[in-house]
Every structure is written in structure tokens, then in C-alpha cells.
Amino acid sequence: MKYILVTGGVISGIGKGVIASSIGALLKGCNLNVTAIKIDPYINIDAGTFSPYEHGEVFVLNDGGEVDLDLGNYERFLNVTLHADNNITTGKIYQQVIEKERRGDYLGKTVQVVPHITNAIQDWVERVAYLPVEESEEGESIVPQVCIVELGGTIGDIEGMPFVEAFRQFQFRVKKENFCCVHVSLVPQPKSTGEHKTKPTQASVRELRGLGLAPDMIVVRSEQPVSHTVKDKISMFCHVSSEQVICIHDVRSIYHVPVAMYEQGVVENLAKTLSLNIPNSVPNKMVSFWSDLALRFDNLSQEVTISLVGKYTRLEDSYASVEKSLKHSSLAVNRKLKLRYIEAIDLEHSTQESNPVKYYEAWKTLCESDGVLVPGGFGVRGAEGKIAAIHWARTMKKPFLGICLGLQCAVIEFARNELKWNDAISTEFDLQQNTSKPVVIDMPEHNPTNKGGTMRLGKRKTIFKTSESILRKLYGNKEIIEERHRHRYEVNPSFVKDLEEKGMKFVGHDDSGQRMEIIELKDHPYFVAVQYHPEYTSRPLKPSPPYLGLILASCNKLDSYLNGDFKLHLTDFDNL
Structure with missing residues (x-):
């Protein structure tokens, strides 16, 4: 050695x-x-x-x-x-x-x-x-x-x-x-x-x-x-x-x-x-x-603008793998990534009252983007801003990708606005525990007294429930995929049926069938959210499928790619 x-x-x-x-x-x-x-x-x-x-x-x-x-x-x-x-x-x-x-x-x-x-x-x-x-x-x-x-x-x-x-x-x-x-x-x-x-x-x-x-x-x-x-x-x-x-x-x-x-x-x-x-x-x-x-990378000329709505945007390294994954996908689509960070709390009505200039600048940045990404995170700060950004992306038909907490916020937004459950929330945010619609709940094995290593961590299986899934096609039509997880909360299984009846499709779940891993919406250019963190396995010439889908949709190339009319700019990394 x-x-x-x-x-x-x-x-x-x-x-x-x-x-x-x-x-x-x-x-x-x-x-x-x-x-x-x-x-x-x-x-x-x-x-x-x-x-x-x-x-x-x-x-x-x-x-x-x-x-x-x-x-x-x-x-x-x-x-x-x-x-x-x-x-x-x-x-x-x-x-x-x-x-x-x-x-x-x-x-x-x-x-x-x-x-x-x-x-x-x-x-x-x-x-x-x-x-x-x-x-x-x-x-x-x-x-x-x-x-x-x-x-x-x-x-x-x-x-x-x-x-x-x-x-x-x-x-x-x-x-x-x-x-x-x-x-x-x-x-x-x-x-x-x-x-x-x-x-x-x-x-x-x-x-x-x-x-x-x-x-x-x-x-x-x-x-x-x-x-x-x-x-x-x-x-x-x-x-x-x-x-x-x-x-x-x-x-x-x-x-x-x-x-x-x-x-x-x-x-x-x-x-x-x-x-x-x-x-x-x-x-x-x-x-x-x-x-x-x-x-x-140096000679890319056409741009694609993605807005990342997060709560740790003061330090870009907080989203290092997310940024790398977006760059991998943008390079594969031959686009120059223009990544804009938006502090989630700046999109909230409280900011409109306290600092209207910051509020309108944040919304202007969001509205000028080609696609929206809401990454993972913890805690209630900025949650309402993320939910507001997701609502805008969903109703304005703007390509959207939610990761971990991004999926949970997407479920909350949909429940509030489509099912009219105004008190829909995650138990992580509901500090007073007075909601009747906890659409996101603590996992049973979550130990709230010990923070270190108590989450659902590491590589886990996700099984696609249907072949009619954009993300399944992006994964090469695999029935089972393996991705890395890091979360303490999950979609409440009790409300899955209600959400699906209104059009939110849980197209992927874990091997027990109880944990919702992937959501998609039909009649939308790209509305996808995943409970896992696909950015951890993205490689320079093997871009992560969920991120690749976001970039393709943001460039209006997703349909042509899925139909085989658009080819990615990739090399076989494994054989180098």
C-alpha cells in the first residue's frame, strides 16, 4: 500500500x-x-x-x-x-x-x-x-x-x-x-x-x-x-x-x-x-x-437559470452536492448553469411587511427562473417561503424539483390548496401540536432525544408503482432504484389516498410500501419531488436523473429526450 x-x-x-x-x-x-x-x-x-x-x-x-x-x-x-x-x-x-x-x-x-x-x-x-x-x-x-x-x-x-x-x-x-x-x-x-x-x-x-x-x-x-x-x-x-x-x-x-x-x-x-x-x-x-x-464547461454559451429556494443560502457550500448535480446535468444538456440562491424566508409575507424591497427582489428572481429547486433542510424557519415557491411553480407550470424537505413541503402545499386543508402541516413545524391534518409526520424510529445518527440514513431501495412515470423513464425504466437517504420525517400514510384522488401521484415507495419516496403531477412540464437525496450519487458524466429531468424540462428538452430525439453530451466514465 x-x-x-x-x-x-x-x-x-x-x-x-x-x-x-x-x-x-x-x-x-x-x-x-x-x-x-x-x-x-x-x-x-x-x-x-x-x-x-x-x-x-x-x-x-x-x-x-x-x-x-x-x-x-x-x-x-x-x-x-x-x-x-x-x-x-x-x-x-x-x-x-x-x-x-x-x-x-x-x-x-x-x-x-x-x-x-x-x-x-x-x-x-x-x-x-x-x-x-x-x-x-x-x-x-x-x-x-x-x-x-x-x-x-x-x-x-x-x-x-x-x-x-x-x-x-x-x-x-x-x-x-x-x-x-x-x-x-x-x-x-x-x-x-x-x-x-x-x-x-x-x-x-x-x-x-x-x-x-x-x-x-x-x-x-x-x-x-x-x-x-x-x-x-x-x-x-x-x-x-x-x-x-x-x-x-x-x-x-x-x-x-x-x-x-x-x-x-x-x-x-x-x-x-x-x-x-x-x-x-x-x-x-x-x-x-x-x-x-x-x-x-468553459465554452458553454446558452444558459439555463435555476432558482434554489433554501434556508442556508449565506454559505454556498451548504448545497455543494446540489450545485454539483445541477452542473453535471447542465453540462450533459450543453447548457451553462446560472444558479440563483433565494433565502426562503424572503418569500414570506412577514418579509413583505418588514423589508418589502427584499421580498420583491426574491420574488422577481424566482419569476425570472427557468426552473425551481427546493432542497433538503431542517426546522420551521423558511418553511412557508418554500411552500409559497412550490405553489407558484405548480400553478405557473414551471419545472420543479423537491428534495427531501422539498417533497414534504410540496405535499403540504398541495393539501392546503387542492384539498383545502388549511391546517395541513408537518409535525416538525407544528410546535403546538394542534393540527388535525399532519400530512408529514415523525418516523416511528425517530429518537427526538438523540440527534446524532438517528435519522433514516444511507442507501435504500425505492420501488416504482407504475410504468407511467417521468422519473422512472429518466432512470432507464428500472423498476427498483437505490438512492441515499437522510431524513426524520415522512408523508403520513393515512392521507395518501386523499392526496392521490386529487391528482398527486406517489409513483415510488420503499420496499415496505408504507413510505412515500417519489411524487409526480400530471399535466405539468416537470413537477417531481423525492424523499431521498439523489445529489450524493451524481457524477460528472453520470448526472442524477431527477436533476437531469429538471434541467431538461427547464430547457424545453425533456419530451424530445424521452422520445429519443435529443442526445446527451456524455462519455462512458466507467471505461476511462
């Missing part, structure tokens, strides 16, 4: 996840089996209880793991399926060590950070590195050959120290020829001087070396391209050759990053450091794929 540790310096949020994913994509293009691990040095057990404003969206895996959004990057770039244990947190490590101590596994010894915590980190990494992340055509599990480990945070952070020390020891445990350290650092360009400054990177590398890790490669992040002089200066003061300094400036899309890294010799550097036998001609197909993808 070969290990590549990706660390960050100067500031957080400089793109370590994209760099790590791009390295993995290049190595996978070299016919190597690759896996990835993300380390988050916070004490939370997982990302499940985070507010989206803390770390962006919570990404959900097949096994129900609620993890950091960077694992979404890994899955999309590498086209693999990861596990909950591929996300390590300080909380998980300490929980494991404390449980061992309580059982007496340490035989009465004093439990310390070194060696017990650091050993637990190393053991965890070594165990997870060998977990299969994909299957061969014969159905056999494929064991990875390379494990990319991204250490979250910034070198020098006190919470990351145990992990840095663990990897200082780990490089000797697995032998130096099997270990490579890639350090990602920022080179700022102050407007006052107009020149790139290398001192922060020098200080960061000095800190890393002082902790016992020497970078084998330094990836320099900058707003504008850096000169060869700056590159040579970093080489001289950071004790690496000029070829080991890789410069990645801000680009129009992340699809450019693997290409830029390949052109600067990343594959050759890794092959030399890790003694990998890689013929020069092998990565060409993968690099050509990323080049073509980036070129197509």
Missing part, C-alpha cells in the same frame, strides 16, 4: 480536497486502484449534527455515514464508493480509545496521547486503506493500491497535533518508499505591492518540518499564476526541487486542476517518490477526459 498525506498551510479552505481528489484521479488514470481518507480534527463523532454554516453540507454515504463534504469530492472524482470509516474525527479516535480503556484492554496502563491516541490513528488509517471501494466486472471486490489521506485544518493548529505526530511515526511504520507528503499552501498577492509573497509558505513548511514531516511536493495556491522566480524561491527556501513545486491558481472550474497538475509533472513526482511503475502513455486517456470536460 502506498500512502499520500495531503496537509495544508497558512489558511484553511484553500482547496486541499480538490488537490487530493485530483491526485487520486490522475493515479486512477494510471490504472491504479485508489481510495481516500479525510481527517477532521474536531471532537464531534461525525458531521451529522453540524449546522450547514459550520462546515457546509453533510455528505451521506451508502452505509449511512454522515461525513465531511470532501468525501463527496473524492467519490465524484474517483468514481468510487467510500465508507463511514473513511472519515476520521478526533471524536471517533478518542471514543475508541476510551472504550478500550473501560474494557481494560490497556491492562491498567496510563492512557496517553502518545502512544495510545497516535497508535489508534495509525491503526485506523491502515485498516481503512484496505477496504474495497469498488467492484470488478465479475463482482469481485477491488482492494486499493494507493490511499490518499487529507488532514483537515492547518499545520500548527493545536487540535491537529496528535494526527501530525501519528503520521510522523507512520512514515517509518510503512517505510519511507511507501509514504509521500504533499503540502498545500497559499501564496498571497497583496494589492499594495502587487507581487506574490512566499514568506507564509516558508513559515508553514518550516512548521511542518519542525513537527517531523518533510514535504515531498508543495502545491502552491494563488489567485493569479505565479512566476518562475517565485517558484524557484519556494524551492530554495523550502528544501525541495523546482519540479516539486506545483502551482495551481484560481481557475474557472475544478476540472482544470487534474490537467494542470499532470502538466507540471505530478505523476512523475509521485512515481519517483513512491516507486510506482507507470508507463508515460497510460494517463493520457484520463487527462484527455478532464481536458475535454474543462473545455466544454
Whole structure:
């Protein structure tokens, strides 16, 4: 097993996840089996209880793991399926060590950070590195050959120290020829001087070396391209050759990053450091794929405008996978995505009274869109704004897609306006519990006293009840599909018959037949809502069917696509 540790310096949020994913994509293009691990040095057990404003969206895996959004990057770039244990947190490590101590596994010894915590980190990494992340055509599990480990945070952070020390020891445990350290650092360009400054990177590398890790490669992040002089200066003061300094400036899309890294010799550097036998001609197909993808993305001219009505719109990372899914679908339809975020509460009458300008601007944005998306979320704030947006999309025949809470709000809206149940609501919003029409209810297994890991999580089956379904056709006429879930509430089965009699069709349900998974409306260009989260499994060249349907309908191409008259711009990603 070969290990590549990706660390960050100067500031957080400089793109370590994209760099790590791009390295993995290049190595996978070299016919190597690759896996990835993300380390988050916070004490939370997982990302499940985070507010989206803390770390962006919570990404959900097949096994129900609620993890950091960077694992979404890994899955999309590498086209693999990861596990909950591929996300390590300080909380998980300490929980494991404390449980061992309580059982007496340490035989009465004093439990310390070194060696017990650091050993637990190393053991965890070594165990997870060998977990299969994909299957061969014969159905056999494929064991990875390379494990990319991204250490979250910034070198020098006190919470990351145990992990840095663990990897200082780990490089000797697995032998130096099997270990490579890639350090990602920022080179700022102050407007006052107009020149790139290398001192922060020098200080960061000095800190890393002082902790016992020497970078084998330094990836320099900058707003504008850096000169060869700056590159040579970093080489001289950071004790690496000029070829080991890789410069990645801000680009129009992340699809450019693997290409830029390949052109600067990343594959050759890794092959030399890790003694990998890689013929020069092998990565060409993968690099050509990323080049073509980036070129197509840059040259899109026709636009499609989608309004996302959510409650966490102040941080776009809150809807990272949703945005990626829309981009995947737009690229397949050869359209440039123009995504507009609308704060759901701005569409409510309370905003009209308190801030009429914001209210009318929100409605103007919604009315100018080609399609409407209401994503998942929790809590009552903004719920009425989402319901109002759905009512507009339904009555104005505007293409609409609801995800998770979006489905629940669509059911509430329909019940209020078509069945005239004015008090129709979800028990999540009905804090006083005085409604007679709880059309959305708590799931029986929901444990309200414990927030972590108590939802319906992970990959579950959805069965189509009818062949007369737009979404079933978009899924290739499959009778059964599997998608990832993350929710605590569901449509009340007691009201399904009433809703269907009025025209809301529950075309998909779970394997018990009790949980409603998909709704559609007839006599509408595209009114679809799903209880699951299809964005988690969308890939650059395998767009998620519900999102693809929204984009096709928003471009007036859905009927021609379903009739076979419109072809998507796709490549066979599996055979790259």
C-alpha cells in the first residue's frame, strides 16, 4: 500500500480536497486502484449534527455515514464508493480509545496521547486503506493500491497535533518508499505591492518540518499564476526541487486542476517518490477526459437559470452536492448553469411587511427562473417561503424539483390548496401540536432525544408503482432504484389516498410500501419531488436523473429526450 498525506498551510479552505481528489484521479488514470481518507480534527463523532454554516453540507454515504463534504469530492472524482470509516474525527479516535480503556484492554496502563491516541490513528488509517471501494466486472471486490489521506485544518493548529505526530511515526511504520507528503499552501498577492509573497509558505513548511514531516511536493495556491522566480524561491527556501513545486491558481472550474497538475509533472513526482511503475502513455486517456470536460464547461454559451429556494443560502457550500448535480446535468444538456440562491424566508409575507424591497427582489428572481429547486433542510424557519415557491411553480407550470424537505413541503402545499386543508402541516413545524391534518409526520424510529445518527440514513431501495412515470423513464425504466437517504420525517400514510384522488401521484415507495419516496403531477412540464437525496450519487458524466429531468424540462428538452430525439453530451466514465 502506498500512502499520500495531503496537509495544508497558512489558511484553511484553500482547496486541499480538490488537490487530493485530483491526485487520486490522475493515479486512477494510471490504472491504479485508489481510495481516500479525510481527517477532521474536531471532537464531534461525525458531521451529522453540524449546522450547514459550520462546515457546509453533510455528505451521506451508502452505509449511512454522515461525513465531511470532501468525501463527496473524492467519490465524484474517483468514481468510487467510500465508507463511514473513511472519515476520521478526533471524536471517533478518542471514543475508541476510551472504550478500550473501560474494557481494560490497556491492562491498567496510563492512557496517553502518545502512544495510545497516535497508535489508534495509525491503526485506523491502515485498516481503512484496505477496504474495497469498488467492484470488478465479475463482482469481485477491488482492494486499493494507493490511499490518499487529507488532514483537515492547518499545520500548527493545536487540535491537529496528535494526527501530525501519528503520521510522523507512520512514515517509518510503512517505510519511507511507501509514504509521500504533499503540502498545500497559499501564496498571497497583496494589492499594495502587487507581487506574490512566499514568506507564509516558508513559515508553514518550516512548521511542518519542525513537527517531523518533510514535504515531498508543495502545491502552491494563488489567485493569479505565479512566476518562475517565485517558484524557484519556494524551492530554495523550502528544501525541495523546482519540479516539486506545483502551482495551481484560481481557475474557472475544478476540472482544470487534474490537467494542470499532470502538466507540471505530478505523476512523475509521485512515481519517483513512491516507486510506482507507470508507463508515460497510460494517463493520457484520463487527462484527455478532464481536458475535454474543462473545455466544454468553459465554452458553454446558452444558459439555463435555476432558482434554489433554501434556508442556508449565506454559505454556498451548504448545497455543494446540489450545485454539483445541477452542473453535471447542465453540462450533459450543453447548457451553462446560472444558479440563483433565494433565502426562503424572503418569500414570506412577514418579509413583505418588514423589508418589502427584499421580498420583491426574491420574488422577481424566482419569476425570472427557468426552473425551481427546493432542497433538503431542517426546522420551521423558511418553511412557508418554500411552500409559497412550490405553489407558484405548480400553478405557473414551471419545472420543479423537491428534495427531501422539498417533497414534504410540496405535499403540504398541495393539501392546503387542492384539498383545502388549511391546517395541513408537518409535525416538525407544528410546535403546538394542534393540527388535525399532519400530512408529514415523525418516523416511528425517530429518537427526538438523540440527534446524532438517528435519522433514516444511507442507501435504500425505492420501488416504482407504475410504468407511467417521468422519473422512472429518466432512470432507464428500472423498476427498483437505490438512492441515499437522510431524513426524520415522512408523508403520513393515512392521507395518501386523499392526496392521490386529487391528482398527486406517489409513483415510488420503499420496499415496505408504507413510505412515500417519489411524487409526480400530471399535466405539468416537470413537477417531481423525492424523499431521498439523489445529489450524493451524481457524477460528472453520470448526472442524477431527477436533476437531469429538471434541467431538461427547464430547457424545453425533456419530451424530445424521452422520445429519443435529443442526445446527451456524455462519455462512458466507467471505461476511462
